[in-house]
Amino acid sequence: MKPLILISNDDGIQAQGIQELIKMLRPLGDLFVVAPDQARSGAAGSITSPLPITINTVTLENGLTVYACTGTPTDCVKLALDQLLVRRPNLVVAGINHGSNASINLHYSGTVGAAREGALHGIPSIAFSLCSEEVNEGDFIPMEEYVVHICQSILQEDIPFGTLLNVNFPPTSEYNGIRVCRMGYSAWENEFTATERPRGGRYYWLGGDHVDEEPEATDTDLNALQEGYIAVTPLKIDETDYELKQLMESWDL
Amino acid sequence: MKPLILISNDDGIQAQGIQELIKMLRPLGDLFVVAPDQARSGAAGSITSPLPITINTVTLENGLTVYACTGTPTDCVKLALDQLLVRRPNLVVAGINHGSNASINLHYSGTVGAAREGALHGIPSIAFSLCSEEVNEGDFIPMEEYVVHICQSILQEDIPFGTLLNVNFPPTSEYNGIRVCRMGYSAWENEFTATERPRGGRYYWLGGDHVDEEPEATDTDLNALQEGYIAVTPLKIDETDYELKQLMESWDL
Numbered sequence: 001m002k003p004l005i006l007i008s009n010d011d012g013i014q015a016q017g018i019q020e021l022i023k024m025l026r027p028l029g030d031l032f033v034v035a036p037d038q039a040r041s042g043a044a045g046s047i048t049s050p051l052p053i054t055i056n057t058v059t060l061e062n063g064l065t066v067y068a069c070t071g072t073p074t075d076c077v078k079l080a081l082d083q084l085l086v087r088r089p090n091l092v093v094a095g096i097n098h099g100s101n102a103s104i105n106l107h108y109s110g111t112v113g114a115a116r117e118g119a120l121h122g123i124p125s126i127a128f129s130l131c132s133e134e135v136n137e138g139d140f141i142p143m144e145e146y147v148v149h150i151c152q153s154i155l156q157e158d159i160p161f162g163t164l165l166n167v168n169f170p171p172t173s174e175y176n177g178i179r180v181c182r183m184g185y186s187a188w189e190n191e192f193t194a195t196e197r198p199r200g201g202r203y204y205w206l207g208g209d210h211v212d213e214e215p216e217a218t219d220t221d222l223n224a225l226q227e228g229y230i231a232v233t234p235l236k237i238d239e240t241d242y243e244l245k246q247l248m249e250s251w252d253l
Numbered sequence: 254m255k256p257l258i259l260i261s262n263d264d265g266i267q268a269q270g271i272q273e274l275i276k277m278l279r280p281l282g283d284l285f286v287v288a289p290d291q292a293r294s295g296a297a298g299s300i301t302s303p304l305p306i307t308i309n310t311v312t313l314e315n316g317l318t319v320y321a322c323t324g325t326p327t328d329c330v331k332l333a334l335d336q337l338l339v340r341r342p343n344l345v346v347a348g349i350n351h352g353s354n355a356s357i358n359l360h361y362s363g364t365v366g367a368a369r370e371g372a373l374h375g376i377p378s379i380a381f382s383l384c385s386e387e388v389n390e391g392d393f394i395p396m397e398e399y400v401v402h403i404c405q406s407i408l409q410e411d412i413p414f415g416t417l418l419n420v421n422f423p424p425t426s427e428y429n430g431i432r433v434c435r436m437g438y439s440a441w442e443n444e445f446t447a448t449e450r451p452r453g454g455r456y457y458w459l460g461g462d463h464v465d466e467e468p469e470a471t472d473t474d475l476n477a478l479q480e481g482y483i484a485v486t487p488l489k490i491d492e493t494d495y496e497l498k499q500l501m502e503s504w505d506l
Binding site: 039041042043044045046047048049050052053054055072074075078079081082083104106107108110113116120121149150153157159160162163178180181182183185187188190191192194195197201202203204205206207208232233234235236237238239240241242244245248249251252253 | 292294295296297298299300301302303305306307308325327328331332335336357359360361363366369373374402403406410412413415416431433434435436438440441443444445447448450454455456457458459460461485486487488489490491492493494495497498501502504505506
């Protein structure tokens with residue numbers, strides 16, 4: 001039986017990134033796409049609990065099913081696995097995100113959230129991102145062979161339970177290769193722009209400057225991207241800090 | 254100078270849990286509260302980027318400032334740190350959440366999201382949750398001495414950079430003590446209820462059954478709660494799976 005690949009994203013079903021991803025992965029197996037019906041950038045692992053969610057059919061072709069969903073990226077993956085799919089997918093792929101999900105950005109990313117949800121269900125899961133806010137169709141062309149290669153590798157090698165892959169591509173047309181990295185530490189500075197409201201008071205726009213806090217480190221995702229490598233970072237769903245756990249056992253708590 | 258404590262939550266500023274938390278922490282220092290103006294349960298670490306956010310003043314007393322914010326829990330912490338506070342807080346406290354954020358629920362929790370945002374800014378941060386969906390005023394009374402004790406301990410002991418505490422209380426009036434734990438693995442099953450729409454089609458309500466996947470384990474948060482202990486789990490903001498990272502370096506990627 002052909003591999004079954006579940007696809008989602010956080011930029012919404014209309015985004016160039018997910019459309020390109022569908023084209024790239026079409027030869028690898030049967031594709032089942034459930035993606036937000038609008039942009040959900042920055043959705044992290046959020047879920048919709050106070051209201052119900054709905055879906056609309058976009059495509060029903062042989063080997064390609066596409067639904068647009070009113071929920072978050074995480075809702076999309078949950079709904080596909082619990083209600084829509086008739087068999088368990090071999091792979092969950094999220095993206096291709098428009099913009100970086102390297103470093104601490106993974107904590108805000110709906111794309112990583114969707115892939116994490118796959119991993120929480122014990123399915124090998126990958127989040128792909130292109131580290132460029134301004135994304136054009138042509139920008140995805142050099143990514144294709146690597147996206148396909150990584151997905152094929154994971155379909156063969158599998159990933160141990162409890163881990164997902166966070167894959168970020170530098171915004172270049174040629175890559176120096178793939179580098180397995182750790183999450184680098186970074187910070188967002190000057191995060192908001194405050195603007196006066198016409199009727200008084202202020203409103204705040206989120207934005208800011210992204211600063212690499214470890215510019216000397218050579219093993220981070222940010223460093224790999226800086227040097228023109230594709231950054232592959234394995235992420236655990238168990239966030240426990242075992243080192244501090246041990247230390248805290250001697251605290252007077 | 255008195256300690257400055259930044260408080261947020263995901264159940265919204267009107268929730269009993271945050272109101273009780275404010276009362277509990279009032280003697281510990283100056284409190285600065287920025288919380289969502291409505292329930293944002295399940296918001297995880299999501300941020301509001303396509304639209305601006307605003308705040309409304311709720312309370313301006315000596316030692317107690319309260320704002321209601323249109324953003325997510327993570328937005329609230331970001332906005333406080335970037336725009337509203339005149340000095341850096343000594344502690345970020347999120348909660349008290351109505352419902353469990355133990356085990357994999359931490360990935361969906363806006364309360365944990367708010368505390369993680371504090372940790373991302375290098376500030377000692379704690380998420381408190383009461384593992385009961387039905388919360389009454391009296392349920393918080395037995396928590397007080399422990400919430401105060403844990404906050405005082407962290408104000409004294411500090412937490413290493415890059416870690417936050419996820420603290421879950423069992424829904425009992427007496428505790429067997431505090432136990433430092435790891436995140437347990439669990440799963441949500443039968444996650445959605447599908448209902449027919451009056452005009453055709455279906456809508457889906459998220460819910461489901463929470464199943465402990467490691468019922469024999471004695472070191473998990475779920476086990477501690479089961480045995481009547483307060484579960485304290487240190488969480489890392491670096492999600493890198495270092496074991497798999499090393500293994501993957503020998504893969505043909």
